[in-house]
Amino acid sequence: MIRLTLKDLKLFITDFKAVLLTFMLPIILVTLFTIGFGGISGGRKSNPIKLLVSDQDSTEMTQNIITKLDSLKELDIEQLSLTKAKKAIREGKRMAVLTFYKGCTDSIKNGNNVPMEIFYDESREAEIGLLQQALISNLIGMIGQQKIKKNIFNLIDEKNANLSPALLSSIHQQVEEQFEKLQSKNENPVTRGMSLKMTKLFADEEPNWALIQAVAGVSVMMLLFSVAGMGATLLEEKEKGTLKRLLYSPINPLEILFGKMLYTFIIALIQLFILFIFAWLVFNLEIFSNLPALIMLLIATAFACSSFGIFLASICKSRKQVESLSTIIILVMSAIGGSMMPYFLMPPFMKKMAMFSVNHWSIQGMYDIFYRHLPTIHIVNKSLILLSIGIIISLIALNRFKKHILKVA
Amino acid sequence: MIEIKNLHKSYGKIQAIKGIDITINEGEFYGLLGPNGAGKTTTINILSTILKPDKGDVFINGIDLKTESKKCKNFIGIVPQEIALYDDLSAYDNLVFWGKLYKINCSLLSKRINELLDLMGLEQRKNHKIKTFSGGMKRRINIACALLHSPKILLMDEPTVGVDPQSRNFIFEALQKLHQQGTTIIYTTHYMEEVEKLCDKISIIDYGKIIAQGSINELKKLSKISESIIIHSDSELKNKTEIISNSIENKFDVSDDFIKFYCKNINSDLSKIINKLNAIGINITNIELKKTNLETLFLELTGRKLRD
Numbered sequence: 143m144i145r146l147t148l149k150d151l152k153l154f155i156t157d158f159k160a161v162l163l164t165f166m167l168p169i170i171l172v173t174l175f176t177i178g179f180g181g182i183s184g185g186r187k188s189n190p191i192k193l194l195v196s197d198q199d200s201t202e203m204t205q206n207i208i209t210k211l212d213s214l215k216e217l218d219i220e221q222l223s224l225t226k227a228k229k230a231i232r233e234g235k236r237m238a239v240l241t242f243y244k245g246c247t248d249s250i251k252n253g254n255n256v257p258m259e260i261f262y263d264e265s266r267e268a269e270i271g272l273l274q275q276a277l278i279s280n281l282i283g284m285i286g287q288q289k290i291k292k293n294i295f296n297l298i299d300e301k302n303a304n305l306s307p308a309l310l311s312s313i314h315q316q317v318e319e320q321f322e323k324l325q326s327k328n329e330n331p332v333t334r335g336m337s338l339k340m341t342k343l344f345a346d347e348e349p350n351w352a353l354i355q356a357v358a359g360v361s362v363m364m365l366l367f368s369v370a371g372m373g374a375t376l377l378e379e380k381e382k383g384t385l386k387r388l389l390y391s392p393i394n395p396l397e398i399l400f401g402k403m404l405y406t407f408i409i410a411l412i413q414l415f416i417l418f419i420f421a422w423l424v425f426n427l428e429i430f431s432n433l434p435a436l437i438m439l440l441i442a443t444a445f446a447c448s449s450f451g452i453f454l455a456s457i458c459k460s461r462k463q464v465e466s467l468s469t470i471i472i473l474v475m476s477a478i479g480g481s482m483m484p485y486f487l488m489p490p491f492m493k494k495m496a497m498f499s500v501n502h503w504s505i506q507g508m509y510d511i512f513y514r515h516l517p518t519i520h521i522v523n524k525s526l527i528l529l530s531i532g533i534i535i536s537l538i539a540l541n542r543f544k545k546h547i548l549k550v551a
Numbered sequence: 552m553i554e555i556k557n558l559h560k561s562y563g564k565i566q567a568i569k570g571i572d573i574t575i576n577e578g579e580f581y582g583l584l585g586p587n588g589a590g591k592t593t594t595i596n597i598l599s600t601i602l603k604p605d606k607g608d609v610f611i612n613g614i615d616l617k618t619e620s621k622k623c624k625n626f627i628g629i630v631p632q633e634i635a636l637y638d639d640l641s642a643y644d645n646l647v648f649w650g651k652l653y654k655i656n657c658s659l660l661s662k663r664i665n666e667l668l669d670l671m672g673l674e675q676r677k678n679h680k681i682k683t684f685s686g687g688m689k690r691r692i693n694i695a696c697a698l699l700h701s702p703k704i705l706l707m708d709e710p711t712v713g714v715d716p717q718s719r720n721f722i723f724e725a726l727q728k729l730h731q732q733g734t735t736i737i738y739t740t741h742y743m744e745e746v747e748k749l750c751d752k753i754s755i756i757d758y759g760k761i762i763a764q765g766s767i768n769e770l771k772k773l774s775k776i777s778e779s780i781i782i783h784s785d786s787e788l789k790n791k792t793e794i795i796s797n798s799i800e801n802k803f804d805v806s807d808d809f810i811k812f813y814c815k816n817i818n819s820d821l822s823k824i825i826n827k828l829n830a831i832g833i834n835i836t837n838i839e840l841k842k843t844n845l846e847t848l849f850l851e852l853t854g855r856k857l858r859d
Contacts, residue, residue, distance in 0.1 A: 149637070149648050156639045383633025387696070389601045390629045391652040392621060 146388075146401025147408070150375065154409060160371075164413055168364035169420050175356035176425060191273050193217050194231070194239035196224040199246040207242075207284050216276035224261075231263050238262035238273060240281075250288040253296075291321060350425075351484070351513055357421045358508035359481035362443060362501045363472065364417075365410055369451030370468035372406040376455040376543075377464060399452065399543050403536070406448035414440045432511050435521040439511065442525035443504040446532040450500060453535040456542035475499040480506070503527045552577040552735050553598070553704065558607035560593050567593040569759040570607070575737065575752070577703075580730045582750035583739040584845060590759040591739035592632060595708045598737070599629045611704065625653070628702030630710045634689045635696070638682040642673060642692050645681060646699060653700040660699070667695040670728065672721050687718025694722060704735045711745065723749065743845035755849060762852050767845070774843045774851055778817040780824060783809045783837035791833065798827045817842055 154160055195211070197204050212219035222230065227239035243257035250256055260277075262270050295314055302310060376399075379385040388398050418436070421427035429436055454471070458464045476482055478492055479501025485493065496502040507524035510516040553575040560568040568590045575581045583591045596602035597609060600620035609616040611623045636645050643664060650660040668674040671691040681689060694710055707726075711719050726749060730736055740746060746753055747767055755763040755770070763770055788795075788805050795803065801812045801820060814820040817840060828835060 145648065145651050149640075152644070153637060153639050383631055383635035384637065386601065386631055386633070387629070387635040387649070388652070390599050390624065390627075390631075391649070392624045392654075393652055 143393075143397040143401040143404065146393075146398060147404040150372075150402065150405035151408065154372075154405075164368050164409065165416050168360055168368075168413065168417050171360045171364060172357050172417060172421060173424070175360050176353050190216055190218040191269065191276060192236055193219055193273065193277070194227040194236050195219050195221050196227050196239055196241045197221060198224065198244050199242045201247040203247045203250060203288065204242045207281070210284055211240075211277070211280060214276065214280055216272075228261060231261060234263070236263075237269050240277070250285055251292055253289050253292050256285055287321070291317070350427075351509075353421065353425050353427055354509060354512045355484050355505075357417065357425075357427060358505040359476070359501070361414055361417045362447070362479070362504045363476040363481040365413055365443070365447045366450060366472045366475065366500070367468070368413055369406050369410055369447045370454050370464060370472065371451075372409060372448075373402070373451030373453070373455035374458075374461045374464040374468075376402050376452065377458065377461050381461065395544075396540070399540060402455075403448055403452050406451050407444055410444035410448045410451075411440065414444055428512060431515065432518060432521070435511050435518045436508075438518075438525050439504065439507040439521050439528075442528035442532070443500070443507075446500045446504070446528040446535075449532040449536040449539065453539040453542075456539040456546060459546075476501055478502075485509075500528065500531055503531070552579075552612060553737070554608075554610040555594075555598075556608045556610075558594070558597065558609065559605045560590075560597065560602065561605055567759050568597075568604070571754075571756070571759070571761055573754055573761070573764070575735060577735055578730070578733045580726075580736045580738065580749055580751045582746035582753040583737065583756055584741065584743060584746050584753055584849075585739075585756035586741055589741075589756040591756055592708055593759075594756075595629070595706050595737070595739055598706055599627060600624060625700065626703045628697035628700065628705045630694050630697045630705070630707040632708045632710075632712065634686075634693050636681045636689060636692060639680060641678050641680055642668070642684070643677040645692060646695060649696040650699040655700060663699055663701070664695075667698055670698075670725050671695050685715065685718070686713050687715040687721075690714050691718055691721055691725075694725065698729070702734070704737070705729065707736065707738045709740055710738075711740070711742070743849070747845060753845070755845070755852070757849075757853050763848065770845065770848055771843050774848050777813045778815075778843050779841040780812045780814060780817060780821055781809050781839035781841065782812070782824070782828060782833075782835055783839070784828075784833050785836055786833045788833070791831065794831050795828075795833075798831055799824060 154164075193211075195208050197208060208219060208221065211217055220236075222239070224239065224241055227236070227241075230236045231239060239261050241259045241261065243259070245257055248254075262273075264270075294317055298313055298317070299310060302313070305313075376385075379388065379398075385398065389395060418427065418429050418440070422429045454464055454468050458467055476499075478495045479499030480488070480496055481501045485496065485502070485506065488496065503524045507521050507528075510520045510524065514520075553573070555571055555573040558568050558571040559566070571590070571594060573581075583594060585591050593602065597604050598611075598616070600616060600623060603617070611627070614622055616623055637648070640648065646664045646667070647660065650664065655663065664677075665674065668677050671694065673688060673691055673695075676684065676688065681692065684692070690710060690713075694707070697705060697707075711722060714722065723745075726736060726738075730749075736749075738746070738750060750767070752766055753764070753770060754761045763773055765773075785808070788810055789807065792805050795805070795810065799812070801814060801824065803810050803812045805811075812820070812824055821838075821840070825835065825838070
């Protein structure tokens with residue numbers, strides 16, 4: 143078995159193109175994905191959401207609301223006419239416009255429904271979700287404050303109908319001042335109750351999720367492509383007749399399969415280690431924060447992926463079949479497993495499907511290590527799942543190998 | 552040494568072998584001759600233990616192949632039809648890899664590799680990658696790989712397909728040396744010249760059955776067709792029939808421009824006939840020899856040519 147593995151490693155090393163593709167391509171892709179996800183500029187500071195506002199009411203109150211929204215760090219407000227704003231959204235330049243219609247201020251003052259509306263690009267659902275989080279809590283707080291103030295004034299007027307207008311006006315003034323005081327102390331009773339306070343859990347030590355996503359996602363996806371190619375060498379042996387010659391020799395036929403698996407596992411492990419060392423050197427990924435857990439997870443990932451490579455070879459009849467089938471399966475697995483888009487942005491049904499992919503368990507394990515900083519036991523669990531996946535598909539591959547590949551004559 | 556009894560093998564509905572019986576003695580150079588699809592490779596695959604027969608027995612050195620196949624592998628060397636080598640490894644590295652599968656120790660293996668490279672005339676190219684070799688050179692390394700563990704029995708499945716004349720000669724010389732050293736060789740081919748040149752005994756196989764078996768001379772005797780010499784001449788042959796019959800013992804047929812002499816031994820009769828025809832004044836313009844060979848025998852037995 144070892145001799146077969148060493149032979150394959152020697153053949154691999156002599157193939158300069160294969161070495162380059164196996165190790166350089168993932169590095170290039172990780173770099174591109176990291177840049178694409180914004181991981182280099184630093185995930186510690188997220189960019190504010192650009193929101194268009196069309197103020198058709200143009201009153202002091204609506205302008206105050208707009209100014210307050212603009213002061214929020216989550217939002218970057220730009221005012222435009224509704225027509226121009228809609229055009230910008232249609233052209234994909236912006237994702238939404240918040241419109242204050244004529245009569246907005248009056249409605250707020252009278253406690254009626256406020257005529258305002260958001261037009262958005264539904265294709266940018268994920269960003270709209272973030273916008274909702276940032277906008278609704280603050281906007282409702284501001285408008286709600288105005289409405290409550292109006293209700294208090296009405297109540298005072300009703301209960302004190304016998305008071306002179308001057309005195310009532312003075313009471314209104316005092317209530318107004320109290321609202322202002324509370325607001326200046328950031329103790330607004332309305333917004334305190336209605337707004338959703340958003341505090342980042344990781345504060346200033348927030349890890350760079352974009353980098354983690356790029357490294358974890360690309361590393362597993364590229365690994366699957368590499369191992370599919372390596373697994374195909376089993377079929378190459380069959381096509382070239384060397385498998386037949388191996389069977390002539392006194393070695394156990396299963397040693398041929400295990401030799402291939404060991405070779406694929408070694409290259410897979412080297413590929414993962416190189417990629418993570420690269421991410422550490424170039425992007426400061428903290429690979430030493432829980433090194434034992436990382437090593438365990440990488441070993442489990444390499445095992446699961448190498449088993450997948452051999453499994454593919456065992457179910458295909460030729461190398462060409464492996465090439466086409468592997469592309470389809472790997473792309474699907476990577477899409478549902480979170481290699482192409484972060485798991486938290488996936489719709490619920492995809493999140494369920496992700497459980498069936500190698501990518502998911504490996505990527506989430508890496509999030510546990512680098513992002514969530516979870517204890518090693520969490521990584522043990524994910525590693526065990528990966529090992530189980532590896533064992534199951536290895537057993538299927540073994541069965542297929544006996545029935546299918548060994549029929550060489 | 553090798554005993555094959557009532558061997559049968561089918562692939563689905565196709566019966567590849569239909570009851571073959573062969574006995575091969577130690578040190579024999581045995582040929583399996585037949586057209587493509589005759590069942591030669593299937594027989595080799597069964598002997599090499601990678602294929603199980605449906606019915607029948609094979610004993611190698613008294614060992615039952617069915618029950619003790621692993622034991623047999625150590626004294627069988629197999630040269631497959633394909634060039635089963637790693638193109639990106641050197642000839643030496645290929646030989647090292649295949650040799651180590653037989654657990655030959657390093658120093659012995661190195662010595663053996665050098666001997667075999669010398670035998671195959673490729674010692675100068677040992678560090679070159681296989682992909683730089685010609686087809687014939689690859690074939691020679693292919694054979695060397697099967698000899699690394701010094702097998703007592705060598706199974707060769709069409710080892711000279713696509714080989715240039717120089718490599719073919721190297722291969723023949725190497726095989727003759729091995730034969731002289733006592734190696735039992737089973738050689739499949741559809742080239743009857745190779746069998747005639749190399750083999751002591753032959754089985755002619757067609758459609759999974761042995762249609763003739765024996766030494767070359769024994770097989771030739773099976774032929775009902777006599778060997779003949781056809782002499783073409785511009786002389787008036789029919790007028791000289793009586794003179795010819797008086798001077799030459801061989802039976803003959805005469806026509807206007809040629810005479811056909813039937814011979815028991817074409818080689819010894821040829822010079823006598825030519826000398827006597829010259830003596831009686833017949834001017835020879837052309838000579839045709841009709842020899843009985845395995846090709847003609849196969850044609851006679853099956854109605855088809857060997858290379859059909």
